[in-house]
Amino acid sequence: MKQAKRRLVAVLMAVAAVLAVTAACGRVGEHGRIGVVYLNAEGYYAGVERGLRSTLGHGDGDPQLVQTNIQSDPAKESSFINTMSSAKVDALIVSPASATASIPALRLAKESGVPVICYNTCIEDAQARKYVHSFVLGDPAEFGRVSGEQMAAYFLAAGKRAPKVGVINCEQFEVCIQRRQGFEKALKAKVPGAKIVANQQGLALDEAVERGEQLLTAHPEIDAFYGEAGSQMLGAVKAVEARGKAGKIAVFGGDMSVEAAKKLQDGRVLKGVADISGIKVGRLAGQAARDVLAGRPTDKFVVPAPIDRYLGAKDGSRWLQEHSDGIP
Incomplete structure (x- = not known):
């Protein structure tokens, strides 16, 4: 009984803290309150926040955002x-931390009458269809x-017909699995002799670098890496550079950032990047939230986000000019 009371007190204190934060910008709930979860500290999520603010606003007459960065911790x-x-x-x-571990929290939100809008990642599809209002998503297969x-x-330009490829993945998330599947299908359609010799998970940048170096030790014949998202792509680049293989092993992958654009501009290792702009995703998620607040119904679960492609040094320079503040 005492433990139950302590848990209740803790919840009430947490709620009071949230209300105190939101009240700082005006009367609580006067124009709506929206909770926002950022998955980690990558620049992509700064772009999402920029997009949310551009759509939802930040004045006294706009919804109040209560935000947190969970650092990939369910x-x-x-x-x-x-x-x-x-x-x-x-x-x-x-942007849920796990396709499975995040299900109970989103179920609770749904049962509490809180509409959930996923972006970038979500829980497994069957559960998402039950507990999630809408999902802002760039087609992961198309992305790959x-x-x-x-x-x-x-590879075709280099005359390589049977190249060896290493993959550094983020396949804790379903979208990353679909990215890899789209990548493999497209690669082998044009280069049937291509072979994926290893596929290892490395979620954080340091872990991705370590996995890249391990793969280069185990498979020195690797001709290129595919990094499924930003940390995995940059981890592969840093592993190639650390092993003195710049100019010999290429890296392709997903998610632009200042560092990625500079590596693309340099051109020795990173050759191409697929990207879904955080700013564009934030705008779409913000509009979905505005529709919820206005009571506007929607008949589509997936809200498609556009996919951009960058190839070579000129595109790296162009991205840096277009994003001079570094926000992707």
């Missing part, structure tokens, strides 16, 4: 979403296809 995510559910915010915008085609063109 426990932190669960705690925040539980608090948002108890506070009965008007909507929750989230861009890199597969870029890598295929690189």
Whole structure:
């Protein structure tokens, strides 16, 4: 009984803290409150915030955003979403940490009457269809296809008909699995002799670098890497550079950032990047939230986000000019 009381007090204190934060910008709930979960500290999520702010605004007459960065930790995510559910915010915008471990938190939000908008990642599809209002998503298979085609063109130009490829993945998330499948299909359609010799997970940048170096030790014949997202792509680049293989091993992958654009501009290792702009995704998620607040119904679960492609030094320079503030 005492433990139950302590848990209740903790929840009430957390809710009070949330209300205190949101009240700082005006009367609580006057124009709606929206909880926002950022998956990690990559620049992509700064872009999402920029896009959200451009759509939802940040004045006294706009919805109040209550935001957190969970650092890819499902426990932190669960705690925040539980608090948002108890506070009965008007909507929750989230890039879930896990396709499976995040299900209970999103179920609670749904049961608490809080509409959930996923972006970038989500829970497994069957559960998402039950607990999620909409999902802002760039087609992951198409995303992977861009890199597969870029890598295929690189190999064909180099006269390599049976290249060896290493993959550094983020396949804790379903979208990353679909990216890899799209990549492999496109690569092998144009270069049938291409072979994936290894596929290892490395979620954080340091881990991705370590996996890249391990793969180069185990498979020194690797001709190129595919990094399924930003940390994996840059981890592969850094591993190639650390082993003195710049100019010999190419890297293709996903998600632009200042560092990725500079590596693309340099051109010795990183050759091509597929990208879904965080700013564009944030705008779409923000509009979905505005529709929820206005009570506008939607008949589409997936809100498609555009996929951009960058190839070579000129595109790297162009991205840096277009994103002079570094926000992707």
